[in-house]
Amino acid sequence: MNLLEFTIPPLLSYITAGYTIFAEGDRHVSRRNIRVFDLLVVTKGCLYIGEEERLYEVNAGCALILRPDCYHYATEGCKETTEHYWVHFQTNGAWTATDTAPPRQHTEPYDAQTESQKFDTRSFPLGLPQFAKLPHPGKLEESLEQLVSLEPEAHLSASQFKQQLLFQEALRILATGLESGRTTPATACAEQAAAYLRSRYREPITAHTLGEALNFHPVYVARCMNKEYGSSPMEYLLRYRIEQSKLLLMQTDYTIARIAEEVGFNQAPYFSSCFLKFEGISPRQYRQRFSQG
DSSP, X not given: OOEEXXXXXXXXXXXXEEEEEEOTTOOOOXXXXXXXXXXXXXXXXXXXXXXXXXXXXXXXXXXXXXOTTSXXXXXXXXXXXXXXXXXXXXXXXXXXXXXXXXXXXXXXXXXXXXXXXXXXXXXXXXXXXXXXXXXXXXHXXXXXXXXXXXXXXXXXXXXXXXXXXXXHHHXXXXXXXXXXXHOOHHHHHHHHHHHHHHHSTTSOOOHHHHHHHHTSOHHHHHHHHHHHXXXXXXXXXXXXXXHHHHHHHHHOXXXXXXXXXXXXXXXXXXXXXXXXXXXXXXXXXHHHHHHOO
């Protein structure tokens, strides 16, 4: 697999786009080091393109991203009328190209950051397939059609903002296609369990109620979460509750008892003992860190 992995933010930036129709025999232009990424999405026919030593046949319903640092060229002319969208974009952040898909990355059940970093911008990887057969080409084509339709108004700031938003949606569709192809049943189960625990952490939850909600046996759910997140569902839930309590300790003047109740603990003493176990200090001492001038 040819994969382009970007570190964002900063987000990838849209530059310009268009829709091109090639007649039989027409070729994609050959270029070297164009300094922008070029996304090609074919809606009809086929483009025959090479990038360095790699050769691609980009048929209808397929997408190809040409790199800014490589030589790309037409390997032969179109054999029929061929229509495609093209989008130029760039990034000011880090990116890399790889032939192997990196391991799936998960958000930890808690933010493994120092307190001074809690309000810093966090970067994360975005993987895009350099070449892909789109599972739902119509969705991407719809976004690109709207993107190109705004080109006559591209001198207006409001239209520029809309174009950036549409471009980000197009990237999301490309990335989603990559992720869906790498999701196993166990991964899907773990992700569903994590989402359920995060959305209902204030409520009483047991392994049994979690299994019933997901329609999986609790033992299977636990096995999946241990594999994907390195913790059981109840460990994940407890740590997430503690992290939510830390936000309330920083951002509100609620009593310790109320905070315990807000994040799903039945008893304040149990909350305080769990907090001390994970953080090494009491909830009150943690709050004092942020109240001292």
